[in-house]
Amino acid sequence: MLSLSNLPTPACLIDKVKMQNNIARLSTHIGSLGCRIRPHVKTHKSVEITQAIFEGGNASGITVSTLKEAKHFFAHGYKDVLYAVGIVPSKLEDVAQLLNQGCHLTIILDSVDMATRVVDSASAFGCIFPVMIELDTDGHRSGADPQGQEIINIANVLHQSEHTELKGVMTHAGESYNCFSHEEQRTIARQERDLSILAANRIRQQGIECAEVSIGSTPTAFAIDDLTGITEVRAGVYVLFDLVMAGLQVCKNENIAMSVLASVIGHQQHKDWVITDAGWMAMSRDRGTASHPVDQGYGLVCTVEGKVKADFIIADANQEHGILQHRNGSSETAISSFPLASKLRILPNHACSTAAQYDHFFLVENDTVLAELSTISGW
Template structure:
């Protein structure tokens, strides 16, 4: 089967780029002496994870308990659920642990620590816990130096229902960096924040065997990870236009695209209309605040070669409007009704989430595999 045989829109994954991206991150972190705990929130597919886990210890990061269920079913045991635990999810985590999944949870406040310790004690379950650290003011976590760290550490260490395993942080603000130098500095800030908290715990006589950091930008540009035991990253497998805008990858590294078919034109406006709208591309406009605004995505020919200055300028639910990024004239005859194009996404996590499968190609137009994926909770 070839790309031209697919009903569109359809999600395309270039395996050679995927493998190259995975090897590059693995080699980089290996040089820095840390292991990778791949984040599965981007790919949500066992076939992708198998490639990402090659030559790694086998632990993964999940963003939902549905991911934990799915990957446990596919043989993964060691999982970090990297969203602050909510009371209504404790029973589910306990059930997973009861079936043999080694799920570690995270939290960043005394109330959650007490709740987990109490529920774990009552259920006879010992939940491994990392304390979440805020290294950049981006969202959750305890600031380095906040005495609450030790309070939480003592609750988790003393509780019958909890086992304190360490600390973790996520430099989400790295997505807003303006230069590679800023990302490098952010990587060091991420490392320093969590290593300092690990030291604070140890000085208070508390255990801290796990020191976990992660974001694709900081993982890519980290130069020193002393004191860190593992790195979490997910989007590095596919990359996307936001990552290219950050200089974390090049456009040629982006392994994910959406196949679209031309369904019409608006001659006067120099518009090409396709059947890939925001439902297929996602509403993510992450490049809007970057140096180059890529609209709803960069347009490539069916072989994946970018077409200079063509972007998806607007999107409706099932319609994409392709135009020159500067509003210039287009030779619409080059894009007749029925011709196919591939759109590189702003944000791989959001775009992939709309689709039920990856159509895998290996540079060419032949579909070599179809890899199922899932979404939701």
């Protein structure tokens, strides 16, 4: 059996027990509200981790962010797939191929213009495209106004075509990432829920079926207290968590299941810098906590056993070099805490972006490496 000391560095570790606890926490919460989860696999793009989520219960289909993910997960038996990034006609050929192979792949769009383009292109492929209307419930990105005329017009275009099927409405409360308290998150969560139900009902009042009402983000999924009228909740990063989520008080640092194993390759004695072999290539360039009350640099440092050393962060990074420093300077120096050639772990700012830097992860329990987990990248 491999142990951490056998692994090359840098390496991306997934703590099995923490992951399972994270899965159980959301499954229990959403289950208690009588709803289902459609996990977003973009966080890890790993079939094995997705399998653990499904074993944790209350999961229906999956959410993907690329057609490559859709193809990969369909090839591994996941047939109910929501591609949650706005479609363009040039991608319909790939979508049609999956539909014709038996994958129930739903696409999304947010304008009459795009709906018309999709309907015009769809006839060439001999299949019916399931479509959801993307809503904008908090102004953070894409989506049509739940209270505007556009969604009614989109619904009519999709309803009238024999090549498309309106499945429902969906949104993502991106604004929740700017909410640093549970109360603010709940306010955004209720807004996400209420505006989505409003949009679905407005479409239904036109005599058009709108079966699905899909909402979600990790902060709002935990903050919501009533899911009446909602058919599924999408969330991705909750399975691993990260420093951004901990900064938003959605989890604690101790719940973060992903860490990067690194080696100490140098000391700069006069500056009390510890140089590690986990630079931004290993951590990603994500500085998601830079705007938080506590800036965690390129990551929060732990002992090799996984114990958080709260005073130490990766203060700066080059491609394959991390500069580990004490947060404020202290009598406990970095170089005395992290000897040359020793190993340590680093918690990432953003699990999705760190995961993308790796072509495999190691599933670990304490010091033991249980398995190598697969992941994919690219488009």
